Amino acid sequence: MTRSLFKGNFWSADILSTVGYDSIIQHLNNGRKNCKEFEEFLKERAAVEERYGKDLLSLSRKKPCGQSETNTLKRALEVFKQQVDSVAQCHIQLAQSLREEARKMEEFREKQKLQRKKTELIMDAIHKQKSLQFKKTMDLFVKLATSKTAVEDSDKAYMLHISTLDKVREEWQSEHIKACEAFEAQECERINFFRNALWLHVNQLSQQCVTSDEMYEQVRKSLEMCSIQKDIEYFVNQRKTGQIPPAPIMYENFYSPQKNAVPPGKATAPNLARRGPLPIPKTSPDDPDYSLVDDYSLLYQ
Numbered sequence: 001m002t003r004s005l006f007k008g009n010f011w012s013a014d015i016l017s018t019v020g021y022d023s024i025i026q027h028l029n030n031g032r033k034n035c036k037e038f039e040e041f042l043k044e045r046a047a048v049e050e051r052y053g054k055d056l057l058s059l060s061r062k063k064p065c066g067q068s069e070t071n072t073l074k075r076a077l078e079v080f081k082q083q084v085d086s087v088a089q090c091h092i093q094l095a096q097s098l099r100e101e102a103r104k105m106e107e108f109r110e111k112q113k114l115q116r117k118k119t120e121l122i123m124d125a126i127h128k129q130k131s132l133q134f135k136k137t138m139d140l141f142v143k144l145a146t147s148k149t150a151v152e153d154s155d156k157a158y159m160l161h162i163s164t165l166d167k168v169r170e171e172w173q174s175e176h177i178k179a180c181e182a183f184e185a186q187e188c189e190r191i192n193f194f195r196n197a198l199w200l201h202v203n204q205l206s207q208q209c210v211t212s213d214e215m216y217e218q219v220r221k222s223l224e225m226c227s228i229q230k231d232i233e234y235f236v237n238q239r240k241t242g243q244i245p246p247a248p249i250m251y252e253n254f255y256s257p258q259k260n261a262v263p264p265g266k267a268t269a270p271n272l273a274r275r276g277p278l279p280i281p282k283t284s285p286d287d288p289d290y291s292l293v294d295d296y297s298l299l300y301q
Contacts, residue, residue, distance in 0.1 A: 006187075007180035015169065016134060018127060021176065024183050028116065031190050032109055038194065039105040042201070046098035053091030060084040071234035072226045079222035083215040090211050097204055101197060108193050112186055119179050126172045133168045137161040 010020030066077045140158045 006184035007177045010180060011176075016131060021123060021127075021179070024180065025120070028183055028187065031187060031194075032112065035105055035109050035190065035194060038197065039102045039109070042098045042102035042105065046095040046102065049091045049098065050095035053088045053095065056088035056091065057085060060088060070238070071231045073231050076219070076222040076226045080219045083219050086215050087212050090208060090215075094204060094208050098201075101200065105193075105197055108190075112190060115186060116183070119182050122175055123179050126168075126175045130165075130168050130172045133161070133165045137165050 006024060010024055012019050060081055065081060066073070069077055137158070140154060140161055143154055
């Protein structure tokens with residue numbers, strides 16, 4: 001880049017004016033402020049990443065997550081917890097990297113501040129010298145215009161001061177050009193440094209996403225190894241209680257047990273208390289109290 005933009009565009013027709021120089025200084029101050037703001041942003045982002053990483057780490061290590069699962073799904077959950085732990089560690093490491101970048105930005109700002117200070121001191125001195133010499137010249141010019149007795153002496157002094165002022169002006173002009181070139185070089189360096197810092201920052205964030213995705217890919221691979229059938233079989237083998245169901249309860253006639261014998265292998269109803277034998281009638285069929293209805297006995301057989 002040809003460094004000629006600043007020195008060719010910040011002048012004024014007024015010899016006492018510093019408007020061009022002041023405009024450059026204001027722009028450089030704004031640039032320094034912008035670097036400071038980005039530096040603070042990096043610090044805040046680092047705090048966010050560290051806080052998130054620590055919270056995620058605490059969640060991963062302290063919060064149960066399917067701890068009673070078994071077999072392949074249990075292994076997948078273990079991988080999941082391990083990778084969440086790793087992601088948390090990555091965020092904590094990212095926080096450290098961001099703080100390091102913030103420190104570099106701070107060092108860069110301070111370096112440019114010291115460089116600018118040297119140039120500003122020179123320019124402040126030359127501005128004062130220019131203003132003072134201009135005042136002296138103008139004072140002689142007024143005296144020359146009002147004095148008629150010492151015209152020749154005043155004119156010689158006036159010419160001398162004009163010559164001195166022109167030398168000061170040339171020196172100031174030269175220093176102004178040097179300052180413009182130095183400030184433009186600084187601004188180019190600042191913009192390049194700022195641009196690279198921002199580029200690095202987004203690259204770090206992109207890498208964090210890639211790293212996190214790689215860790216979560218391990219979880220997906222682990223889940224691919226998860227077998228529903230194997231987990232079911234594992235549970236059955238670990239907790240099975242028997243393979244033969246209970247036999248059906250068969251009906252048993254309590255009054256004719258011989259006619260309803262239970263087949264081999266069949267369960268019977270619970271051994272309930274049976275009714276006793278039928279009572280022997282105290283009267284015979286010939287007894288008047290023994291009633292028959294159409295040859296049908298009222299006694300239950």
